[in-house]
Amino acid sequence: MSTDPKISICNGRLVDPANGIDAECDLHIADGQIAAVGPAPTGFRADRTLDARGLVVCPGLVDLCARLREPGFEHKATIAGETAAAAAAGITTLCCPPDTQPVIDTPAVAQLVAQTAERHGQARVVPAGALTQGLRGEQISEMAALKHAGCPVMSHADRPIKNTLVQRRAMEYATTYGLTVFLRPEDKHLRDQGCVHEGRVATRLGLPGIPEAAETVALARDLALAEQTGAGIHFRCLSTGRATQMLAEAIRRGVRASADVSAHQIFLTEEDIGAFDSNCHVIPPLRTNEDRVALRAALARGDLAAVCSDHSPHEEDAKLAPFPATAPGISALETLLPLMLRLVAEDVMELATAIARITIGPAQILQLPVGRLDPGRIADVCIFDPDTCWIPSESTLVSAGHNTPFRGRELEGQVAWTLLAGHVVFQREAT
Amino acid sequence: MNPSAIQLDAQGNLKHFLTIEGLSRELLTAILDQTEGFLGIAEQAVKKVPLCRGKIVANLFFETSTRTRTTFELAAKRLSADVLNLDIGTSATAKGETLLDTLRNLEAMHVDMFVVRHAESGAAHFIAEHVSPHVSIINAGDGRHSHPTQGMLDMFTIRRHKGKFADLCVAVIGDILHSRVARSQLLALNTLGTGEVRIIAPRTLIPAHAQTLGARIFHDLREGVRDADVIIMLRLQRERMQGAMLPSEHEYFQLFGLTEERLGTAKPDAIVMHPGPINRGVEMDSQVADGRRSVVLEQVSNGIAVRMAIMSMCIGPKNLHAQEETRGWRGDE
Numbered sequence: 001m002s003t004d005p006k007i008s009i010c011n012g013r014l015v016d017p018a019n020g021i022d023a024e025c026d027l028h029i030a031d032g033q034i035a036a037v038g039p040a041p042t043g044f045r046a047d048r049t050l051d052a053r054g055l056v057v058c059p060g061l062v063d064l065c066a067r068l069r070e071p072g073f074e075h076k077a078t079i080a081g082e083t084a085a086a087a088a089a090g091i092t093t094l095c096c097p098p099d100t101q102p103v104i105d106t107p108a109v110a111q112l113v114a115q116t117a118e119r120h121g122q123a124r125v126v127p128a129g130a131l132t133q134g135l136r137g138e139q140i141s142e143m144a145a146l147k148h149a150g151c152p153v154m155s156h157a158d159r160p161i162k163n164t165l166v167q168r169r170a171m172e173y174a175t176t177y178g179l180t181v182f183l184r185p186e187d188k189h190l191r192d193q194g195c196v197h198e199g200r201v202a203t204r205l206g207l208p209g210i211p212e213a214a215e216t217v218a219l220a221r222d223l224a225l226a227e228q229t230g231a232g233i234h235f236r237c238l239s240t241g242r243a244t245q246m247l248a249e250a251i252r253r254g255v256r257a258s259a260d261v262s263a264h265q266i267f268l269t270e271e272d273i274g275a276f277d278s279n280c281h282v283i284p285p286l287r288t289n290e291d292r293v294a295l296r297a298a299l300a301r302g303d304l305a306a307v308c309s310d311h312s313p314h315e316e317d318a319k320l321a322p323f324p325a326t327a328p329g330i331s332a333l334e335t336l337l338p339l340m341l342r343l344v345a346e347d348v349m350e351l352a353t354a355i356a357r358i359t360i361g362p363a364q365i366l367q368l369p370v371g372r373l374d375p376g377r378i379a380d381v382c383i384f385d386p387d388t389c390w391i392p393s394e395s396t397l398v399s400a401g402h403n404t405p406f407r408g409r410e411l412e413g414q415v416a417w418t419l420l421a422g423h424v425v426f427q428r429e430a431t
Numbered sequence: 432m433n434p435s436a437i438q439l440d441a442q443g444n445l446k447h448f449l450t451i452e453g454l455s456r457e458l459l460t461a462i463l464d465q466t467e468g469f470l471g472i473a474e475q476a477v478k479k480v481p482l483c484r485g486k487i488v489a490n491l492f493f494e495t496s497t498r499t500r501t502t503f504e505l506a507a508k509r510l511s512a513d514v515l516n517l518d519i520g521t522s523a524t525a526k527g528e529t530l531l532d533t534l535r536n537l538e539a540m541h542v543d544m545f546v547v548r549h550a551e552s553g554a555a556h557f558i559a560e561h562v563s564p565h566v567s568i569i570n571a572g573d574g575r576h577s578h579p580t581q582g583m584l585d586m587f588t589i590r591r592h593k594g595k596f597a598d599l600c601v602a603v604i605g606d607i608l609h610s611r612v613a614r615s616q617l618l619a620l621n622t623l624g625t626g627e628v629r630i631i632a633p634r635t636l637i638p639a640h641a642q643t644l645g646a647r648i649f650h651d652l653r654e655g656v657r658d659a660d661v662i663i664m665l666r667l668q669r670e671r672m673q674g675a676m677l678p679s680e681h682e683y684f685q686l687f688g689l690t691e692e693r694l695g696t697a698k699p700d701a702i703v704m705h706p707g708p709i710n711r712g713v714e715m716d717s718q719v720a721d722g723r724r725s726v727v728l729e730q731v732s733n734g735i736a737v738r739m740a741i742m743s744m745c746i747g748p749k750n751l752h753a754q755e756e757t758r759g760w761r762g763d764e
Contacts, residue, residue: 200639203640204614206552206577276552320557324551324553
């Protein structure tokens, strides 16, 4: 396509974990693809040069779970609005769970989501297909058709499948078509009416608790089914230290399992709920400091291969009620990168590892050819200033959801440019 | 964030009364002292003081209650406030109005104080956060979280009978997990420096990390009440049988029901308390409920005086002059 501009990104620190690069290195883009890393190819004449001096250049971020709320919940957010927020956050590929209205259980809905995103051109949206029809956990969905319509994985969103036999069949069927199954391990009955971790804070505030076993019991069941069926399984948003141990053991045994953690889970604990802060109402719930330490260690080791935003934008009213009556979830696209950088600042991991967990790690789980910058790849690039401080607020957040416990708290690291398939889709205006 | 910060004004005076958590021993003691001053009013021919004259108190009950609402109403009336009773459970929210909308509408009527009961933990905090600055909120029970006026009336009853908290052993028996009353009692007992605090229940009715509530845990009634000075029974809600919390009322009474015989290990002068209403034959025997140790009815009368003290501290003439004025007024009569 000759209309695609030729772009050179110069003088930046290139961090491309998949290729083992962390060095000052230029990047050249033509035809929507990476043309060269390092010196420009002979005869390459850039239409535009981005000066990335003092900035980090990395693959566009890949988010395994971001709710865009469309179709069905446009009063909370829209695909146009949230993909614009993603672009401002350096995220170029988003996987959205199928819990829209209607549910993404037919090719028509999957295509509607992907095409709406494509029309707005801010970020690539890959819908996760519903594992069962209507996410009711009864009849498996037309997975082959969903795959054909562009769903790279099958998911059951946040709804546990009650019937274990249905889950087994669904996993077997998905495996037939090479589809990884995304599940968030939760035992419905153990969760019951719980809204926070069953721990000190639940006891102090008299809030119904969700025990650790709500996660580990379901995880044990799902791992056993994965082992039995040989299915590829991905666990979303682990929240307990014990779950990471169980996962690591299963992976060592050869179970085809992977998992992610949400960025807020490795920074916040139940204590952050304070006096009923509804912005800390999130499922799975914020756990203990011991869990946080274990999750961070598992992330550093690579047992957790990805960090997701678990983005859940809400309208203001959804959080304006007594704590248990509020809608759970955090608006998290724009805090994803700054929080990963904080892990580096807190010496939990190197910058390259932190970036790997939000680029190549999730890209491999989705089996998509993104999250890396070698020549010939799609030119999805994030260029950020690791030292710029900013404060999430109603005026700085692009997302329609302002429901974040990080609102008003200073964060370090801000995106300067985002490129999607070789086009600049976000450029921060000088302030 | 200190959950108590919102309750106090810049001078450290009570503005709202939402939870015992974070309040100082001095403040709790001041409430108890203030209550003493109000106790005599019930015996007067004119059962009123003008501390809240011209103020409007709205009882905002999203959950039904007879006893608590009535005592709040009496307390407000004895303080000369005008009282509105709003049974919200059956009106506005049932029509889909949000809690905030309901609140804004009532604020427009220039109410000075809301007495709030709600089924969700944190409801009173939520309302206090969003109400206009001149309005005070009293928590009359939110979910499983807090019922601080009940906690204080129990402390008042204990102090009248037993004196110093440091020398006491207090045992709380029953459904600690779901009880806002228990949470408030345990916080108050610990803040007031009670010698030993115990909780007694089967494991299904004890919350995770219960030791962080500042209590020793017992699963045996006789052991738990041994040498206790005060025994507080909690109400057992019938729903607990359905949630697989307990096998039956019969077995619960066999193991945790209070009878004269099982009280044998307690101190001879131990008192027995219950926030009411009592399930006779489930939590305790009628013999105990009506017996010489029972102070259950006294708790109800004390409830009015405690609520008068707390209401007047929140919206009456500020700080300690209040008590002086009360006395002064009685002198005039």
